[in-house]
Amino acid sequence: MMTLSSRWMLSALLLLLAVPARADAFPDPFPQSTQEASVEIESPGHLVLFSPVREINDEIRSETMARLPVTGEGRLYQLARDATRREARDHYLRGLQEEGARILFECENVRCGRSVIWANRVFGQAVLNGRDSEQDYLVAVSEDGDGARWLTLVYTVTRGNLRDYVWVEHLRVQPEAVIPGLAEASRRVLGPWVVPWQGEVTYRFDWHATDRRRIRELAEQPGALVVLAGFSALAPDESYESARARAEAALTSLSEVLARTGVSRDRQRLIVVGPGIALSDPERQGNRIEIVVIRR
8 A cells, every 4th residue: 555655745746747848958869879979169259040040152151040149069860761751750749749848830841942052152051951851940049047049950851871860059048139930939929831732633732741730730829810812823824713723623623622721711821812912032933822810
């Protein structure tokens, strides 16, 4: 029979096990990986990207990036051949979520930009130069018990030789620094997520699981609305009415997809734009659906 003392000890043990990992502790490595390098990071202006990377005239470009005063560490891991980078990414994502970290940005595949830029220009790790279609990146922020803010960056990639690598940075950000994305919690309009589409009767949408998950999570918030705007490119000799009808059909199709994945129709608002608005942003061209979430 369990005594009062032993019950107390068991309760205390369970409580300790339930305490999330400390934000200041370096993330636990993916079990099926081997650490290959470690780099101490201390900089008054360490480059952190919060959007996909580009390179123009030999300069790094990104819609949202910052040079932040940080101290911390970067670690390079090679995965075992029977493990996948997706499993590694999910391992780190779960750990961050368990400690209450907030994901500020994530991307995957070609939407992250060119792998060679991430490898050589952002992280300074040439071994990370891999396939643009087999990479992903996330950056998260968390706070430790003393109120210090920590950024965790996780980049995974598959090289041409089919070996998978993970680069993890864990960085303490100085108190005076402004971290992009932290203000998102107070923003009411989030997005847009740009979803290219193809087809005429049936439609194929070029978007990723991370985007779908994020939209679904935001749509679950009380009073949230998901606004979908359907665009189409005007084909040669096509009338405006025909192009608009194509956009409307694709828009309706994606609305049905969202409904099946948990975004109810009463939370959706559909706007048919067609070819009627021209934007200069190269990422917002052609046949596409643009999605924004409006929070209450």
